[in-house]
Amino acid sequence: MPNLAVEVRGLQKSYGENHAVKGIDLAIPEGEIFGLLGPNGAGKTTTIEILEGIRARSGGDALVLGLDPTRQAAALKDRIGVCLQHTNLPDRIRVGEAMRLFSRLYSRSADTDQLLARVDLAGKKHAFYRTLSGGQKQRLAIALALVNRPRLVFFDEPTTGLDPAVRREIHTLIGELRADHCTVLLTTHYIEEAERLCGRVAIMTEGRVAAEGSPREIQEQTLGKALVEARFAAPVPEDTAFPAAGSCERADGGRALILRTNDAGACVSELVRWADAHGTRLEDVAVRRASLEDAFIALTGRRLPEEG
């Protein structure tokens, strides 16, 4: 078993009466890109910032790169890279100056020019921060997060509010970290981002981890292998049972059904049989693989913002 970069057990955080994080467990092996996926207010930022050593936890254990993020915060901060959710630099600092300033705050530093080239800002070295576009600012933020050659990098919603092309650039940059054997913990609203970048994902909702695993594992855990969507000419009574289906959602006064199943074939034949038996017509039937989004909606009861 590889070493764990992040190990969390029973982590809790309360803001007064508000229990933002209600006991979560995480284990992120070195070299993994791990995603925390969840709706607004799920506790993603709270969790990640506790692990960065900038918020105190209310309970539970946490080890990040073998360090306790509260008691060994300074040592930890020296070794991690962080891209915060909401942050800024002074309007009139130049890109190169910002790089140099931050590189001097750590015990070791990368070659800042190389880093700027890597995030494609070499040409902007002398530009003021305020003249940068949103994407350029975010790329600078990534370069700053890497300025101390961290082994573990945190990204809190690295692409929120950016346009699709910029988002892809950022994805490429984060993806490249995998090649460096860097561990990444990122939070996101975007399922596609999680699916594309993350080896493993935890879905957080209301301060808990609702599901954890590879995107594929999650959807299977929560939804089974397939979704069957059926539409009948007449409503299906509520107490009707389809034994092959794990669950059944009704819509349109019972005329539309969504069934989750591990055996799509058996499920479809039960539907056909029921239609025949009750003298009604199965107007439409479709079988499709459940997506992570479906799983997410099932777990959180919420729909996520569209990507792109």
Next chain:
Amino acid sequence: MKAYLAHTENALRLLTRNKVALFFTYLFPLIFFFLFGGMFGGAKNTGAMLQVISVVLTIGVLGSGLFGAGMTTVQEREENILRRFKVTPSGALPILLATLTSGLIAYLPLIGIIIALSRVWLHVPLPPRLPDLLVFSSLGLLAFRGIGLLMASVVNSSQEGQAVVQILYLPMLLLSGAMLPLEMLPASLQKLAAFLPSAYLFSGMQSMLLDQQNLWHSAWQALALVLTAGAATFLALKLFRWDKDEAAPPRAKWWLVAGMAPFVFLGLTQLNSQARVVEEKKQTRAMHRNRQFVVENVRVFVGDGPVIERGRVLVKGGKIVEVGEQGGLPAPPDAEVISGAGKTLLPGLIDMHVHLGASGLPKYDPDEKNPEDRRLAAYLYCGVTAVRSVGDWLDRSLALKRRVESGEVLGAELFAYGPLFTAEGGHGTEYLDMMPANVRPQARDQFLRIPASPADAATMVHQLRLDGVDGIKAILQGDFGSIHFVHLDPPIYEAVARAAHAEGLPLATHTNTPQDVEEAIAAGSDSIEHGALSDHLPSADLEAMKAAGLAYDPTLSVVAVFRDVAAHSTAMLDSPLVQQVVLPAKMAEARQAIAAHTAGPGPFGRHPEFSGNVAANLVAAWQAGVTLIAGSDAGNLYVIHGPTVQRELALWVEAGIPAPVALQAATSGAARVLRAQDRLGRIAPGMQASFLLVDGDPAADIHALERISSVVFRGEIVNRPDLLKDVKGERH
């Protein structure tokens, strides 16, 4: 350390690009500088310019602290800039320290610019206490940046920050003394000002610039600034918030008070003391004394003989720097010009015999506060710029002398001889009998020295020298008419004289008969006070006085009162100057008392013949070539503190002394006996600029001395009406 340097460098770099910060750091103070600098006439008034420098530096410190350090930090938090540093390992301390010191590095050039501009543009000389000023204002800057940082740590938004800064900034500036003198503020605001660091900062800088005091003089203020810088920064660190979301509770603002605790403490200790108002008075004095002006086309009575008919006198920094014929020298470009046409400029008059402890008026006013202050002010009002007190309470005199020296009291310079050396039952002791019994022991201790033996006399003189007297006064006086006085034992008197010489103190001896005078001559007294009242001084005595270089002080004024009161004459009260320094009501009382006078047990109204006799002695002494000095014995009944020298010299001239001789006696002659001839008594370069301008020529008409045009004291053109405002005891 690395992080601190990185943050400092960054802060400085950003400052150079931040227009608002640059404005408050440099431009805003400079605007004030040019505004005030132009307004206060620049070079003509070095003192005012030095004051402007302190005002501008104070404005710079306040702006740098509250806006520069404070608001910048609040804004950086609000714009989510600070929180980016939260995930770096170095924490908040390097950021706070960098904010403190980057501000200091930015501020020091301002001091340089202001001083250089004053030097080049307005010809203000370099402040002699520049290093002290640099250190002190730097401490002020650190303290105020600390306060700014603390403010940033306790407010939650820019708006809140602006509100708190306004609440701090305006009172800090308005009540610092920089905008208007503390004296002009109502007492409640004066009390409030005692708690404001800015007031201490300003007065400390003032004391260095104007008063030329060193840092040590403002050590408490400096300490309070250091402690404030430390406490405020420490609290700012403890309360530091990276995120605008982490709201500080409203009560956190009280921490600001905690940060300024050193000044709260200092304020409490100062609350009931006048120390700060006094300090400000001294600085105001110093400022007024630092002017540069030239009196042109004026007749100059130099003081020791020569007269320049059409001369020019240049004054700078409290001293006479040039004296010459009009047109003989190029006029300095930036000096204020005062026309002296039709006037005579002569050295400040010196009264060599006064008793400040008594008013000279018939009624004693027990409620009067600090009457001596007002008496010295009355002298100065009349152009008497120095007086010799020969018989006053020791502690009061020495304290008063110090207060005049420091500039706290504006009044004639005081040469304090302190108590009278006399015999048990001798002249001087009779005053004790007039006092309430409970004050007698203290009065005896303060006002008299009654040595039991020659050795005792030596010890007493020695102790007085240690106490700081300027000379020794001894009484040789036997029976006076029907009044019995015990005469001082000759061996004791001789011991007093020997001790005075040994201690380097001049001796003034009160005498009443030729025998007393001879005794004083033999003992080597430096001056003879009164001489002989009822006898002619033998020419042998006069020869001996001349030979010994001894000065004769006839005190005709007091003796003339004996005559005038007998004739129910109020001549001594008729001078306009006397009427100016005494309240009309008191004047009326005095006139009534003289009108109703019946000869009592004292000398008043009993010895009209003394006056003619002393006048004759004076003329004989002059003819014999004896050094003359002019004393009035003011404080005795109807010899009123103020225009005493005018009265005395008028009596001399009446007696037959030529006016120029009389004027020399009251100026250079007196200065020599005071051993102050290197700074007083003459109009010459290097002399203290203490002189008066009178209309006309007193050498031709001694009464011209009463027509005072202006009085200059230590370089300050004295605002004479203001002086009398203070002479409340005798004016109201």
